[in-house]
Amino acid sequence: MTARTLFDKVWDAHVVTGDDPALLYVDLHLVHEVTSPQAFAGLEAAGRRVRRPDLTFATVDHAIPTTGRSLGIRDPRSKKQVDTLRRNTERHGITFFGLDHPGQGIVHVVGPENGYTQPGKVIVCGDSHTSTHGAFGALAFGIGTSEVEHVLATQTLWQRKPKNMAVEFDGGLPKGVTAKDLILGMIARLGVGGGQGHVIEYRGEAILALSMEERMTVCNMSIEGGARAGMIAPDATTLAYLKGRPQSPAGDDWDEAVEHWSQLATDPGARFDTTHHIDATGLEPHVSWGINPGQTAPITASVPDPAAISDPAERETAVRALKYMALVPGTPFTDIPIEHVFVGSCTNGRIEDLRMAAKVVAGRQVAKGVSAVVVPGSMQVKAQAEAEGLAEVFESAGFSWREAGCSSCLAMNDDVIPAGERCASTSNRNFEGRQGRGARTHLMSPAMAAAAAVAGHLVDVRDW
Amino acid sequence: MKPVSVVSGTMVPLPLADVDTDQIIPKQFLTRTERTGYGDFLFFDWATTADGSPSSDFFTNDPARAGSRVLVTGRNFGCGSSREHAVWAIQDWGFDAVIAPSFGDIFRNNAVNVGLLTVELAEEIVARLLDLAQDPAAVVTIDLREQTVEFGDVVAEFEIDRAAKEQLMAGLDPIGLTLQRDVAISAHEARRPDWMSPAAQ
Numbered sequence: 001m002t003a004r005t006l007f008d009k010v011w012d013a014h015v016v017t018g019d020d021p022a023l024l025y026v027d028l029h030l031v032h033e034v035t036s037p038q039a040f041a042g043l044e045a046a047g048r049r050v051r052r053p054d055l056t057f058a059t060v061d062h063a064i065p066t067t068g069r070s071l072g073i074r075d076p077r078s079k080k081q082v083d084t085l086r087r088n089t090e091r092h093g094i095t096f097f098g099l100d101h102p103g104q105g106i107v108h109v110v111g112p113e114n115g116y117t118q119p120g121k122v123i124v125c126g127d128s129h130t131s132t133h134g135a136f137g138a139l140a141f142g143i144g145t146s147e148v149e150h151v152l153a154t155q156t157l158w159q160r161k162p163k164n165m166a167v168e169f170d171g172g173l174p175k176g177v178t179a180k181d182l183i184l185g186m187i188a189r190l191g192v193g194g195g196q197g198h199v200i201e202y203r204g205e206a207i208l209a210l211s212m213e214e215r216m217t218v219c220n221m222s223i224e225g226g227a228r229a230g231m232i233a234p235d236a237t238t239l240a241y242l243k244g245r246p247q248s249p250a251g252d253d254w255d256e257a258v259e260h261w262s263q264l265a266t267d268p269g270a271r272f273d274t275t276h277h278i279d280a281t282g283l284e285p286h287v288s289w290g291i292n293p294g295q296t297a298p299i300t301a302s303v304p305d306p307a308a309i310s311d312p313a314e315r316e317t318a319v320r321a322l323k324y325m326a327l328v329p330g331t332p333f334t335d336i337p338i339e340h341v342f343v344g345s346c347t348n349g350r351i352e353d354l355r356m357a358a359k360v361v362a363g364r365q366v367a368k369g370v371s372a373v374v375v376p377g378s379m380q381v382k383a384q385a386e387a388e389g390l391a392e393v394f395e396s397a398g399f400s401w402r403e404a405g406c407s408s409c410l411a412m413n414d415d416v417i418p419a420g421e422r423c424a425s426t427s428n429r430n431f432e433g434r435q436g437r438g439a440r441t442h443l444m445s446p447a448m449a450a451a452a453a454v455a456g457h458l459v460d461v462r463d464w
Numbered sequence: 465m466k467p468v469s470v471v472s473g474t475m476v477p478l479p480l481a482d483v484d485t486d487q488i489i490p491k492q493f494l495t496r497t498e499r500t501g502y503g504d505f506l507f508f509d510w511a512t513t514a515d516g517s518p519s520s521d522f523f524t525n526d527p528a529r530a531g532s533r534v535l536v537t538g539r540n541f542g543c544g545s546s547r548e549h550a551v552w553a554i555q556d557w558g559f560d561a562v563i564a565p566s567f568g569d570i571f572r573n574n575a576v577n578v579g580l581l582t583v584e585l586a587e588e589i590v591a592r593l594l595d596l597a598q599d600p601a602a603v604v605t606i607d608l609r610e611q612t613v614e615f616g617d618v619v620a621e622f623e624i625d626r627a628a629k630e631q632l633m634a635g636l637d638p639i640g641l642t643l644q645r646d647v648a649i650s651a652h653e654a655r656r657p658d659w660m661s662p663a664a665q
Contacts, residue, residue: 017648021627025652027660035547037497048639051649054661063495077495084497095662116662128546128570144548144574145499154642156649160625162569192482193540196566226543228569253659260657292482292543313481313538320480410545412491419514431486431544433509 003267005164006233007199010139010264014122021158027121028138029151030107031058031094033081034412035126039149040088050092051155057116058089059097061106063412066375066402069099078413092152105378105404108132108346112216113380115245119234119261124151129346129428130229131222135215136242137234137264139199142223162228163273165198169206171281176462178356179214180348180426180445182206183221184286184296186278191314192294195227198274201266202232206280212241213352220347221428224293233265287333287458288430288443290321295430296443297333299460305329324432325440326420333458338442340423341372341453342435343399345409348426348446349377351384357426357450358390360464366398367456373400373415375407399453411436424452465579467635471561472605473533476523477597483537484544485571489553502549503556524557528600535562536593536604542571551575561606563613565590576628579635581606583613589620608633 004012016023029052036058043050050056063078073079082099089096097103103110108129111117119137124130126148133140147157167186187194200222202215210218215232222230239258242248249257284298295318297304306318306329322329327336343349343357354376366372374394376382382404385391391401408415409427411434417423419438426449430441442458451461493505511524518525523532535554541564542550551574554562561581575582583606585593596602596615604615608629613620631638642649 014652016652017645021625023642023645023648025649025656027656028662034494038499038548041497041499046639048643057662075495077497081495081497118660121660126546126548128544142546142570144546144551144570144577146548146574146577150577150639150642153639154645154649155653156642156645158627158638158642160627192543193566196540196569223544226540226568247662249659256657257659292484294482316479317481410486410491412494429484429486429544431484433490434486437490437509438514 003270005266005270005272006137006201006231006264007139007164008270010120010122011161013120016156021160023156024122024159026124026151026155026157027055028116028123029056030111030123030125030130031056032062032107032127033060033085034062035145036088036148037081037084039145039152042149043152048153050094050152053093055155056094056152057111058085058094059104059107059110060085060099062406062410064099064405065413066405066407066415069403102379105380106346106349106406108220109349109377109381112136113245113378115242115247118242118248119238120264124157128223129220132216132220132346134219134222134229134231135212136238137231137261139229139231141229163198165195165200165227166272166275167200167202168275168277169202169204169280170277171205171279172209173206173280173283177283177285178445178447179210179217181283181286182280183218184288184293184443185283187221187225187293188286188296189278190225190276192224192292193226195222195225198227200225200227200230202230204280207232208235211352212237213350216350217347221293224428234261285445285448285461287448288441289325289327289333290318291324291430291432292317293428293430293443295321299333299448299458302333303327303329303331334460335457336442337422337457338424338452339370339421340417341370341449342408342423342425342427343373343446343449344375344377344407345427346377347428349375349381351381353426353446354381354385354390357446358393360447360450360461361397361399361454362393364397364454366453370453370456372398372453373402373408375402376404378404408435410434424449424458465635465637468560468579468581468608468632470605470607471533471581473603474531474600475534475536475593475597475602475604476529476532477594478535478537479594481538482540482543485542485547485550486544488542488550489547494547494549499552500556502553503558506553506557531558533558533560534604534606535559536590536597537562537564539565539587541567543568546570548574551578551580555580563590563593576631577638579632581608581632583622585613585620585622592618
């Protein structure tokens with residue numbers, strides 16, 4: 001038999017019929033309040049039902065408040081969206097972690113922590129950061145609302161098979177360099193369109209050494225490199241994470257699942273359409289300086305000069321970026337002051353992220369004039385952080401401690417960064433207006449964001 | 465869905481690379497539960513000043529650009545968020561097609577599903593179109609059946625995958641078609657191990 005990649009194997013196992021495009025079976029459909037109402041409305045208008053409510057899971061995350069929840073949702077349209085999802089899940093028999101559920105949280109945090117996310121599954125959601133789940137060796141990608149409706153009705157999707165890309169991280173990450181720096185460093189090299197039309201398999205020594213939560217951070221940002229999905233082969237780290245989770249297989253099923261999962265890794269000699277090598281030992285902590293995640297550089301560098309960029313389109317984007325970000329070429333990154341810090345999101349809102357940030361701020365104080373916020377990725381993460389004393393560390397340092405949700409990552413709720421102000425953010429997108437109209441985002445790791453909160457400007461956490 | 469065959473009309477140039485869906489339709493309009501009515505909010509943060517009044521130099525506020533049917537733009541158009549609202553907004557405003565050197569993968573899929581034609585042309589041809597589109601009266605004609613884009617004395621061919629072309633030309637309801645594959649879907653379900661389905665909660 002031909003040698004196949006991890007992606008080839010998961011793809012092949014899910015082809016119901018057809019070749020190009022193929023009809024792919026979906027094992028897990030994650031649903032949230034923002035991209036689903038029109039899909040359910042379309043389904044009902046056509047008199048159709050949800051084919052597999054048991055393979056569908058819903059929670060609320062995008063537009064919900066992170067404070068004062070006992071008062072309900074003030075914004076009438078957000079309230080209507082959340083109420084609509086509750087009604088739709090009740091009507092169609094779909095498990096729903098609503099605003100008052102102890103498991104509520106960002107769908108890409110809740111899925112894995114409950115064991116819904118498993119190796120070898122095809123997982124979709126009306127959200128581009130569905131790529132997160134690829135950390136388990138699942139094929140996971142974001143879809144639009146018409147496709148959400150298609151999956152609700154048929155549990156399948158027509159897809160053209162993307163190409164295989166390998167990104168090999170050679171050597172181990174240096175001390176003080178995190179999974180976030182690894183993926184930002186990759187996007188800085190490959191560009192925001194570098195992965196277009198591909199599924200990336202992350203490989204190499206640095207990847208194998210990552211925890212599951214770190215792998216999720218890496219796969220999460222695959223879409224920021226333009227890739228359809230990112231995947232990492234399941235291994236002992238994956239099994240240790242999965243064992244005993246509420247939806248993980250148990251007993252004899254566990255043994256059978258492990259046997260199945262152990263065959264997923266890329267075969268020796270399997271062919272990738274594209275391969276990139278990145279020297280992990282040379283990576284440094286990264287920060288973004290522009291208006292897309294590719295406009296990112298090591299913290300030790302300074303604001304680039306657009307005149308030095310050879311590609312005309314990239315140069316033009318850099319000029320616009322510096323204008324929007326109000327930055328002057330040549331300014332050392334560590335001289336850039338910040339007014340806001342956001343620790344959270346589906347990229348960096350898990351317990352290890354909060355531990356990393358808490359370790360930096362412990363016994364220190366948020367700088368004067370800086371508003372710093374921690375938004376746990378899920379209510380389970382929140383509860384665990386409180387049990388470990390992390391919430392207390394953050395609050396005594398001057399951070400605001402919030403309820404779980406997407407929050408300032410896309411600022412659909414009240415957690416908006418004001419125009420002209422600068423935010424050190426652990427999220428995934430520094431697009432214009434992403435955190436609020438006119439707001440200026442610098443992407444970085446939780447450790448770097450926490451250090452910036454204390455210093456009041458961007459800093460190299462390795463000097464901490 | 466309305467079938468698409470020939471799109472012919474005036475153009476709007478947007479000479480930027482990597483335009484993300486956050487720009488096409490900003491997040492404050494995503495709390496709506498309707499599928500229509502997004503056209504007024506297309507590129508909202510670029511089309512308005514901070515106090516909400518129209519930006520005079522943006523095309524959505526230019527009467528000479530009203531009625532344009534084709535948006536011409538830079539590479540990797542529609543990258544970022546999966547929000548289909550971006551495609552709805554482009555369509556609601558009045559565009560029937562977008563021409564660019566490349567598109568975000570999810571955006572392109574969303575476009576096919578709602579009958580918005582996305583045409584990929586080489587950078588140099590797009591550059592010529594961007595120049596031509598400076599003239600609000602300049603016309604481009606896209607023929608989906610022939611897979612050609614015609615402007616001035618140029619006829620450029622473009623590639624599009626067969627299934628997307630068929631779906632666009634027939635204005636098909638893909639869900640209805642997929643439901644006809646019920647036997648194959650059920651057969652796949654019968655092969656799935658039970659442990660892959662979550663236990664009822």
